[in-house]
Amino acid sequence: MPPQVTERAYQGRVHQRSRELMSSWMAEIGRAEAERRPTAALMISGNCVELLRACHLLPMFPEVTALQNAIRHKSLPLILKAEQAGYSSDNCAYVKADIGLYLDGGMGPGTPIPFPTITVCNYVGCNVYVKWFEHLADISGSKLFMLDVPFARTDAPTEADVRYVVSQLRELIALGESVSGHKFDIDELREILVDSARAQDGYARCKHLTKHHPAPFDAYFDSINMMGPINVLRGTREAAEFFEEAVEEFEGLVAAKLGPVSEERFRTVIEGPPPYPYYKNFRNLMTRWGSVAVQSTYSTVGGIWEFGFRHDPRRPLESIAEQMLRENLTNRSIVARYAQIRRYVEDWQADALVIHSIKSCRLFSAGQGDMREYFIKELGVPTLLVESDLEDPRYYAEAQIKNRIDAFFEALE
Amino acid sequence: MTVDRILEESRALIATPVGAVARQWKDAHPGGRAVAAYPVWAPAEVIHAAGMLPLSLLGGGTSVELTHADARFQSFVCSVAKSSLELAFQGLVDGVDGFVFSNICDVARNLGSIYQRNFPAVFVEYLHLPQNSTSPSVGPYLAAELRRLAAGFERVFGLTVTEAALTKSIETYNQLRARMRALYAQRIAEPHSVATTELYAVLRAVTLAPPEDSIARLDVLLAGLKDRGGRPRDRLRVVVEGAFCEQPPLGLLEVLEEAGCYVVEDDLLLGWRWFTRDVPVDGDPFERLAVAYVDQAVASSTRHESREHRSAGLIEKVRRARADAVIFMPAKFCEPALFDYVLMKQGLERAGIPHMIVEFEEKMWTFERTRNEIETFVESMLFD
Ligand code: SF4
Numbered sequence: 001m002p003p004q005v006t007e008r009a010y011q012g013r014v015h016q017r018s019r020e021l022m023s024s025w026m027a028e029i030g031r032a033e034a035e036r037r038p039t040a041a042l043m044i045s046g047n048c049v050e051l052l053r054a055c056h057l058l059p060m061f062p063e064v065t066a067l068q069n070a071i072r073h074k075s076l077p078l079i080l081k082a083e084q085a086g087y088s089s090d091n092c093a094y095v096k097a098d099i100g101l102y103l104d105g106g107m108g109p110g111t112p113i114p115f116p117t118i119t120v121c122n123y124v125g126c127n128v129y130v131k132w133f134e135h136l137a138d139i140s141g142s143k144l145f146m147l148d149v150p151f152a153r154t155d156a157p158t159e160a161d162v163r164y165v166v167s168q169l170r171e172l173i174a175l176g177e178s179v180s181g182h183k184f185d186i187d188e189l190r191e192i193l194v195d196s197a198r199a200q201d202g203y204a205r206c207k208h209l210t211k212h213h214p215a216p217f218d219a220y221f222d223s224i225n226m227m228g229p230i231n232v233l234r235g236t237r238e239a240a241e242f243f244e245e246a247v248e249e250f251e252g253l254v255a256a257k258l259g260p261v262s263e264e265r266f267r268t269v270i271e272g273p274p275p276y277p278y279y280k281n282f283r284n285l286m287t288r289w290g291s292v293a294v295q296s297t298y299s300t301v302g303g304i305w306e307f308g309f310r311h312d313p314r315r316p317l318e319s320i321a322e323q324m325l326r327e328n329l330t331n332r333s334i335v336a337r338y339a340q341i342r343r344y345v346e347d348w349q350a351d352a353l354v355i356h357s358i359k360s361c362r363l364f365s366a367g368q369g370d371m372r373e374y375f376i377k378e379l380g381v382p383t384l385l386v387e388s389d390l391e392d393p394r395y396y397a398e399a400q401i402k403n404r405i406d407a408f409f410e411a412l413e
Numbered sequence: 414m415t416v417d418r419i420l421e422e423s424r425a426l427i428a429t430p431v432g433a434v435a436r437q438w439k440d441a442h443p444g445g446r447a448v449a450a451y452p453v454w455a456p457a458e459v460i461h462a463a464g465m466l467p468l469s470l471l472g473g474g475t476s477v478e479l480t481h482a483d484a485r486f487q488s489f490v491c492s493v494a495k496s497s498l499e500l501a502f503q504g505l506v507d508g509v510d511g512f513v514f515s516n517i518c519d520v521a522r523n524l525g526s527i528y529q530r531n532f533p534a535v536f537v538e539y540l541h542l543p544q545n546s547t548s549p550s551v552g553p554y555l556a557a558e559l560r561r562l563a564a565g566f567e568r569v570f571g572l573t574v575t576e577a578a579l580t581k582s583i584e585t586y587n588q589l590r591a592r593m594r595a596l597y598a599q600r601i602a603e604p605h606s607v608a609t610t611e612l613y614a615v616l617r618a619v620t621l622a623p624p625e626d627s628i629a630r631l632d633v634l635l636a637g638l639k640d641r642g643g644r645p646r647d648r649l650r651v652v653v654e655g656a657f658c659e660q661p662p663l664g665l666l667e668v669l670e671e672a673g674c675y676v677v678e679d680d681l682l683l684g685w686r687w688f689t690r691d692v693p694v695d696g697d698p699f700e701r702l703a704v705a706y707v708d709q710a711v712a713s714s715t716r717h718e719s720r721e722h723r724s725a726g727l728i729e730k731v732r733r734a735r736a737d738a739v740i741f742m743p744a745k746f747c748e749p750a751l752f753d754y755v756l757m758k759q760g761l762e763r764a765g766i767p768h769m770i771v772e773f774e775e776k777m778w779t780f781e782r783t784r785n786e787i788e789t790f791v792e793s794m795l796f797d
């Protein structure tokens with residue numbers, strides 16, 4: 001039986017402010033067509049949103065739409081629509097929900113989610129991205145720009161890698177200019193990168209605060225409130241200020257020795273994306289044991305900021321390239337991720353690793369059995385592996401997941 | 414040598430574990446090294462130019478039981494990734510000194526590093542092959558990537574790839590690919606002269622032998638097939654698409670033909686037939702190979718081509734092979750094939766080309782349902 005741990009009733013400013021910022025960004029997208037503002041679809045992982053801003057292109061993120069639909073329990077009908085159109089039950093459900101949204105008439109001309117003016121595939125680690133944006137460009141008729149980012153496979157990015165990405169960034173700038181009719185100004189990009197680095201600083205500071213006992217927030221479930229601002233709104237003044245406020249709020253909680261649950265009994269690192277259709281359920285299964293995630297890998301898909309990397313306004317294009325090439329989880333190998341998690345376990349003093357294995361996302365999950373072997377056999381870190389999905393509610397088996405979580409924490413006690 | 418002898422040899426070779434193939438070759442070439450590439454494409458030329466034997470790592474087929482790999486890769490991962498790892502756990506790749514993986518999909522991407530972690534003594538390289546098909550910077554980038562691979566061979570094996578040797582290897586592989594193209598052309602012209610299972614055996618043997626030997630074998634075969642005779646039957650001419658990585662069981666290929674099809678084009682072992690024409694041999698060979706990878710490539714689900722629609726290459730194949738229909742044959746859980754299926758299917762429908770889909774797994778062993786489905790499809794087309 002789990003102890004009587006309750007979730008502290010807190011929905012602080014961070015949560016509220018994040019919602020406001022994200023809603024206003026969505027509203028901006030909704031007005032884009034009427035205002036004749038050019039938009040660009042982009043992926044979250046290791047993105048170059050700053051460059052789009054400097055090109056005066058409004059960024060759109062299909063992944064965010066997909067996850068919002070999942071949280072609102074709207075993903076299944078969309079997935080089914082896509083499957084009827086020929087997508088396999090084994091394809092990533094993020095893509096299917098996005099395609100389903102289009103087939104359902106929720107996206108396209110005259111809707112709150114217009115078709116993007118251009119589709120910029122920042123191919124950073126995820127091979128499904130290439131397919132997804134090929135399909136999106138095909139559907140929307142928008143021009144597809146394939147920004148090919150070599151996978152991290154050497155100790156540091158090679159000169160050839162950086163050169164290759166930078167030259168593609170220059171080509172993207174030229175395309176952006178032709179689409180927006182706005183002359184690109186490198187100094188404007190530098191200013192955007194200053195704000196970006198401020199947001200990165202703030203996000204990193206928040207993440208270091210979870211080293212405290214108790215951790216002031218759950219670095220898996222609550223990080224989602226920060227992932228919007230860091231991945232989507234990075235480079236705006238609002239995002240930079242948001243993180244400054246967040247640091248302040250979390251520092252207050254640290255001083256008051258308050259965490260997200262009434263008693264922090266287990267500190268975990270959680271690996272893998274969350275089950276968005278059952279976000280709250282999954283959280284409850286953890287928190288009833290007094291388990292708090294002190295770090296998570298999912299919060300670093302867009303960028304790993306807590307180990308010190310910042311965009312450098314003095315080397316704008318090169319530092320954007322470096323971030324895309326190396327400073328994000330997605331473009332690193334799964335085994336490189338073991339090192340990241342190990343550092344989390346050690347420096348954040350975690351008791352256990354929880355792997356949430358996602359059917360949709362082979363990038364994250366293919367081979368997580370090996371990860372479990374490594375942590376249990378080579379490091380002696382108690383490790384739990386549960387399976388479901390981030391978008392498709394059909395793969396979430398609550399009773400089974402609950403049994404495994406309960407058995408795991410019971411054994412940890 | 415006769416056609417039958419060649420087929421027999423090829424079948425024997427492909428029944429041999431890749432490790433044993435490597436060891437046999439190394440026994441005959443003391444001090445030699447063997448490097449195997451996971452599908453789809455790898456620069457066999459660079460491996461060959463280092464004086465090594467280029468091989469393919471194509472999974473365990475029907476012969477290998479998973480006892481280790483399924484604890485590492487989940488149930489929703491394709492079989493070829495798991496069985497390729499299993500081969501290593503069971504010592505069936507012992508003798509192969511290095512492995513090359515590339516960014517064909519997220520599974521292969523993860524597999525490369527997991528291979529290296531579990532088998533630190535072997536050389537593992539991961540190539541990032543470009544997905545940008547139009548930037549002027551692609552050629553120089555990929556040339557640098559190929560040089561990086563060559564530098565790895567030098568570092569680990571002490572074997573140098575000189576420009577002269579690479580040029581020579583490109584020439585050798587050009588000759589080999591010309592023969593493979595001729596073989597495919599022969600099948601298009603006279604599909605009754607060579608069964609797909611025969612063609613496949615020969616092709617697969619190419620991935621397990623020095624190119625010089627394969628060239629000799631294909632010459633005999635090509636000469637022999639011309640007077641093999643046989644009468645064309647009333648069968649549906651089909652293109653098989655989607656089996657570019659995991660290997661379909663031979664039984665499935667057999668069933669296709671028994672159920673009334675002539676396979677006249679396919680994407681089996683596509684990486685070994687990557688270039689549509691000879692790779693130029695003047696100038697910097699690394700650059701030549703790199704540019705050809707993008708500009709002289711067959712259409713492939715593992716490479717993005719922004720200059721044409723996803724279905725264009727397939728439709729071109731259908732037209733060139735005078736095929737009546739397409740049979741999609743993706744491996745179970747194979748994301749690149751399953752995603753492309755949708756855009757390709759739409760393209761075929763716009764072009765009025767009939768199609769059907771048959772999913773497979775390398776270990777599949779009963780084909781009755783598939784046989785029925787294909788027979789129904791064939792009948793609906795032939796007797797319409
Ligand atoms: S495979 Fe994973 S990273 Fe890629 S689109 Fe799907 S959920 Fe996102």
Ligand code: SF4
Binds near residue numbers: 520
């Ligand atoms: S069969 Fe498909 S999913 Fe599996 S490794 Fe090959 S390309 Fe990737």
